[in-house]
Amino acid sequence: MKKILLSLLVGSNCFGQTFEKVTLLQNGSNDKRIVIAVLGDGFTAAQQTSFVSSAQSTVNYLFTKSPYNEYKNYFNAYAVKVISQESGVKHPGTATDVIEPVIPISNPNNYMGASFDIGVHRCIHTNTPNKVGQVLATNVPDYDITYVLGNSTEYGGCGGTYAFASLNSSSNELVVHELGHSFGNLADEYWFPGSLESANKTQNSNPSTIKWKNWVGTNNVGIYPHAESPTWFRPHENCEMRYLDRQFCSVCKETIIEKIHSLVSPVDSYTPANNTSLDATSGVTFTVNEILPIPNTLVNTWTLNGTVLGGSTGNSLTITPGQLNNGNNTLMFSVVDNSPLVRVDNHSTLHVTNVTWTLSKGTLNISDVKAEERRFSIYPNPTEGEFFINGKKDFSKDVNVEIYDASGKMIPSRFELNNSVIKVDIKNYPTGTYLLNVKENKTLILSQKVIKE
Numbered sequence: 041m042k043k044i045l046l047s048l049l050v051g052s053n054c055f056g057q058t059f060e061k062v063t064l065l066q067n068g069s070n071d072k073r074i075v076i077a078v079l080g081d082g083f084t085a086a087q088q089t090s091f092v093s094s095a096q097s098t099v100n101y102l103f104t105k106s107p108y109n110e111y112k113n114y115f116n117a118y119a120v121k122v123i124s125q126e127s128g129v130k131h132p133g134t135a136t137d138v139i140e141p142v143i144p145i146s147n148p149n150n151y152m153g154a155s156f157d158i159g160v161h162r163c164i165h166t167n168t169p170n171k172v173g174q175v176l177a178t179n180v181p182d183y184d185i186t187y188v189l190g191n192s193t194e195y196g197g198c199g200g201t202y203a204f205a206s207l208n209s210s211s212n213e214l215v216v217h218e219l220g221h222s223f224g225n226l227a228d229e230y231w232f233p234g235s236l237e238s239a240n241k242t243q244n245s246n247p248s249t250i251k252w253k254n255w256v257g258t259n260n261v262g263i264y265p266h267a268e269s270p271t272w273f274r275p276h277e278n279c280e281m282r283y284l285d286r287q288f289c290s291v292c293k294e295t296i297i298e299k300i301h302s303l304v305s306p307v308d309s310y311t312p313a314n315n316t317s318l319d320a321t322s323g324v325t326f327t328v329n330e331i332l333p334i335p336n337t338l339v340n341t342w343t344l345n346g347t348v349l350g351g352s353t354g355n356s357l358t359i360t361p362g363q364l365n366n367g368n369n370t371l372m373f374s375v376v377d378n379s380p381l382v383r384v385d386n387h388s389t390l391h392v393t394n395v396t397w398t399l400s401k402g403t404l405n406i407s408d409v410k411a412e413e414r415r416f417s418i419y420p421n422p423t424e425g426e427f428f429i430n431g432k433k434d435f436s437k438d439v440n441v442e443i444y445d446a447s448g449k450m451i452p453s454r455f456e457l458n459n460s461v462i463k464v465d466i467k468n469y470p471t472g473t474y475l476l477n478v479k480e481n482k483t484l485i486l487s488q489k490v491i492k493e
Contacts, residue, residue: 057175058179059120059122059123060121061118061119061121061180062095063116063117063118064076064096064117064118065112065115066116067112068116072304072309073115073116074115074116074185075116075118076117076186077117077120078095078117078119078120078189079119079176079186079188080095080119081191083122084124087127088121088123091119091121091191092119094211095189098205098211099117101212101213101215103115105287110333111297111300111333112334114304114333120175120179123151128146128148129154129164130147130154131145131146133145136160137160137161140157140161143194151171151175152166152172152175153166153167154190156196158198161196162197163197164190164197165198166188172188172202185223186202187202187219190204192206192207195208199221199222201222202222203222213284213285214284217281220280220288223296223299224239225299226240227241228281229241229275229281231267239252239292241274242272243271245273247263255290255291258290260277260289261275261276262275263275275290276292279292294382304331306330306331307330307331309328309329310326310329310411312326314411316411317409323360323361325359326359326371327357330375333377337378337380338377339375339377341353341373341375342372342374343371343484344359344363345365345369346477355373357371357373359371365401368399369398369399369401370396370483370484371397371399372397373394373396374392374393376390376391376392376393389417389418389419390417390418392416392417392488393414394486396414396484397409398410414431414432414485414486415432417429418476422490422492423490423493426465427466427490428464429476429486430461431460431461431462432460434459434460435457439480441455441462443475444475444477464476466490466492472491472492473491473492475488476488476490
């Protein structure tokens with residue numbers, strides 16, 4: 041699937057104290073889900089019930105926001121009861137954007153050093169981020185998203201490697217906005233000079249080449265200059281990344297979905313499993329259990345020995361003995377997400393998950409099964425001449441790329457293999473739609489359409 045490793049933590053002090061962990065959302069096993077870890081800072085042992093309640097509230101609210109609500113089934117969430125010796129968030133009174141002290145100066149002994157005045161008064165963060173990393177490494181090592189709730193009702197929050205938010209009445213919205221930074225890698229759409237090029241901020245104003253060109257003219261997406269620096273542009277005037285209590289614009293929604301696709305597979309499990317022997321004298325049923333978006337936007341395809349099985353689009357298929365050749369057969373289930381929140385027909389990256397069964401049929405009608413799940417990204421698609429196939433694991437050296445035109449004729453192709461990436465050159469092809477087949481060790485592992493512009 042994924043996992044984010046705590047590479048920042050090295051040496052003998054990389055693990056911290058073990059704290060109680062409370063489940064806030066459970067949709068499946070962690071290795072098949074995006075894991076949210078909610079930490080508290082400035083909560084004493086006596087205040088942990090209040091912390092868990094606040095953590096649950098922020099998680100519940102997050103999944104009322106699109107696109108998180110459509111992909112809620114892809115997430116698990118946990119609260120970690122980090123115990124501080126003293127209550128509250130530090131306030132050194134050192135901010136230069138206000139006349140201090142805005143609130144009384146204080147220095148509570150909180151566990152992770154959550155503090156106001158990190159640059160500006162309202163920015164809550166910590167000068168000791170390794171403390172956050174140590175808590176995660178010990179208590180939720182398989183996390184993908186994390187944020188820290190600071191025990192203060194003063195308005196405040198910040199993004200970065202770890203997002204922070206206070207318990208202000210706007211905390212739910214603060215969490216959503218700050219996760220836009222730390223999870224989606226989105227920039228603020230109000231003016232902040234510290235961020236540079238990102239999915240929702242650019243210095244390119246050409247509508248035919250701007251990174252959100254697929255959305256220009258839809259849902260009020262345009263090319264809007266920042267008044268404070270008009271050589272920089274944002275896609276929307278009323279997005280969650282500009283104002284609280286809004287919705288994400290189409291560009292930001294698509295970016296968050298792309299992050300979800302990069303971390304988790306829509307395949308939860310499948311049967312039969314690897315190294316299974318089946319009696320092939322009767323029909324054998326193959327099933328893929330999927331993690332469904334809400335509503336379901338997954339598109340499934342089944343192929344047997346390279347031929348699409350027309351009409352078979354569900355998650356279960358029965359193969360009869362008469363459909364199998366003697367020797368090796370390849371049955372492949374392929375799934376892509378056709379969400380309207382992603383401009384699939386003209387989107388730069390296509391995420392594909394395949395489950396492949398190699399069925400070895402002998403004279404005694406016994407099929408030995410070899411099953412494998414593989415994930416791929418194809419980009420850019422459409423392409424002007426070159427595209428890349430990125431596998432989640434390295435390809436073997438015995439790999440071959442086949443390109444077919446609309447008539448089904450295989451045409452010569454050039455490709456280069458570099459471990460987990462295949463570079464394919466179709467510069468000399470006419471514009472049109474082509475079928476891409478990738479074979480590894482003479483077995484089909486990928487079959488998808490590629491568009492040449």
